[in-house]
Amino acid sequence: MEEDSDTTEILPADALSPEQEDPVGSPRCRAPPYSCPFSVTVQPVLFLATFSLALQMPLYTQYLWDRISEDLGYNGTKGGGCNSSAHDQLQKEVEILTAHWNMYINLGGFLVGLFVVILLGSWSDRAGRRLVLIIPSLGLAVQASIYLIVMYLKLPVAWFLLGRICSGLSGDFNAILAGCFAYVADTSDKSSRTFCVAILEACLGLAGMFASIIGGKWRHAQGYISPFWLVLATNLATALYAYLFIPESVTPDPEAKLFSGRHYRAVYDLYTSGGQRGHRVWLWLYTLCFFLVVTVHFGSRELYVLYELSAPLCWDSVLIGYGSAAQHLSYLSSLLGLKALQHCLEDSWVAIIGLASNMIGSVVFSVANTTALMFTGYGLSLLFMTSTPVLRSKLSKLVDPSEQGALFASVACVEGLCSLVASGLFNSLYPATLHIMKGFPFLFGAIVLLIPAGIIGGLKCQEQRMHNRETAVN
Template identity: 25%
Template sequence: MVETGLTSSADVPSPQAPRRGAVAFIFVTILLDMLALGLIMPILPKLIESFVGNDTASAARIFGLFGTAWAAMQFVFSPVLGSLSDRFGRRPVILLSNFGLAADYVLMALAPSLAWLFVGRLISGVTSASISTAFAYIADLTPPERRAAIFGRIGAAFGAGFVLGPATGGLLGDIDPRLPFWAAAGLSFANALYGLLVLPESLPSERRSPFRWRSANPLGALRLLGSDRILAGLSTVNFITQLAHVVLPSTFVLYATYRYGWDTRTVGLTLAMVGVCAMIVQGGAIGPIVRIFGERGALMLGLSAGMVGFFIFGAAPTGPLSWLGIPVMALWGVSGAALQALMTRLVAPDKQGQLQGATSSVQSVAQLAGPFLFTLSFAFFIGSNTPVHLPGAPFLLASALMIVAIVIALRTLRAANEKPPS
């Protein structure tokens, strides 16, 4: 059932019947993209270190620069690729990005200097921005009432990639530090060839829109998010939750090592547990939850779970108690899929690529700002001059951000109830 206040021309069903092979390809595309990213995650810092004479401090600073540059490329090029897919179709953008990603990993595998490695990381940020097009593909083929469940299954691919990728990359990196890059290139190239065989176009020519730089640049794309007050409210919730999420990759390892005295093995197993729980929820639980509670109820359930999960992580005095937060945090994934589904209802079919590009740009801004926010708060509250010794401060801050997101979501959904159907 289409919910009052969230009905739009985006709800017009696609004239094409979804092909199971096509949706499976999108799942595999994102899985392999995340797996490839995960493969190089444990070895890239070591490779950078080898270029700077094994100076760990310099390598850490350069690695941070690499991460910022990658996020900046995502911010700039996600709306560009999304708008290109609205104009030329999803298939060519996805396939060219996969081939480009494969070539980029080859470049990084052969990089003779730090400068070449940096260029490769920039290109990776551009080609990985095609994930927004993959989400637009799903919106093209999936009826509005089923999008949350499908987005959840696609989200499981992210979890699987980040569970399997770093573990495999670490093993391959022990053999040769360049081997994970070759493996990532092979996966991306195989993915592109697979797409040539099974991926049909999801956006018919009559539903495409002209390409305009005014809407394809990041600021222009963000104007789309502000074009409707309900969409603007949901986009704000998305930004806040993405910002809160950054606390995990930016401070979790430092925090767990400092507060609980965990070694690398314990941290790795804990992160694997996080990934497995996330996969279970996103792969199998989101559909039933949305059917029971609706997209709005699923959104509020997920946001509340995120708030509680972050609080447990920040307040738990011992490592085993912090593990209680893992299954709670896994339920947070319900909110992301519900949020995506609600937002796609508010945008016309010929602008789904632009929507996903703008959403990815919002996430990139969060990825740029989040590391500074959480690492600085962690450093302040464990420093010698802190008024209160509170190592869990970054996670408590993330929990507070989730409270803000809940308040905005409630106000936005209330406004949607008052908005007459279009």
């Protein structure tokens, strides 16, 4: 990328003349086969991909629960409730096996995807962003196809691992995240980047909210297979939209190679090369904050369904759908809260407010023994997603425009690592602490979030002191 690329406006492809459309080294967008009639770019891609993921996740966990329950002869949650006394031991065995299979299957997919995301994300700096949106969408479609085969033929649940590995080999959902956020960094300035990132985060929540409501009612009416057909169709539609309507935000290099060690080297250099004013140290610290926050998010999300299925809540699929919808509604409420709070507070303080909302909600979840208390926890967590867009934006502002692809590849890699650690930690912690405190993992997550809150506040105070010194000198 040219040295003056950060001062060059990225124009829509249809504003370029034929002579200007693809000059060597130009950062201007290249036209897709068709123009989208609306003023959107990657937002529909993230919306559709998230919709398919949020539609299948609760159903997938419930399918594991039902299959394992059937194998063990447990029917405590069928026919209108669960018995916390007569079937208590058998229910705990179902919970433990479901949590463990969740962990095994997710670990398999994320271990593979962890390395592929780096390749795809860093490669997109030279090959273009569109391919990084299309390839993982097709991989997720393959995963949905394998899941359908497992359900139709009633194969052992271990076959789900094959689907997760196929998805991981294509970069999985994290590659789509990397491509979308890198695209926004390409096409936004620093002053508006936090809110642009928050819009993408809101797409995550809005899609998840719709999928959760639809999935619970659909599964209750028709079982598991029909919703997974929609998952397959949505992933194929995501790939098709990315190919037909999204203009390139970087000029593709026809000589760019996917399988090259330079992609790993780019991420390595990003975190090890010297930076002005200690920015590389700040990069590490904000990355640590992002890791802790997202790990708690992922770990808690994996346990919500198990927590709600079992005694004393004993929710059915409809209530689980409403619970997931309430959780995903926080993405939209966080976007509105972020926009409102930015008028009177710096981004760092907005992030700390979001972490406080998350911690309070988690404490309530840890002691929730009624439906009303569980939804109270969801209500108190309405601002919990204001922290992640702030952290993504701060990371993006710390690096050069030519490093955005490598940065978001590393962020996607961190997200994959978050899922791996969260799946292993929380799915192991939950069965291990059932006899002590059923909601202990949520309380544990609230305690962990104190660390990023302290780091973000400390860095903001240091930034303010540096600014005051510079002002005094000038």
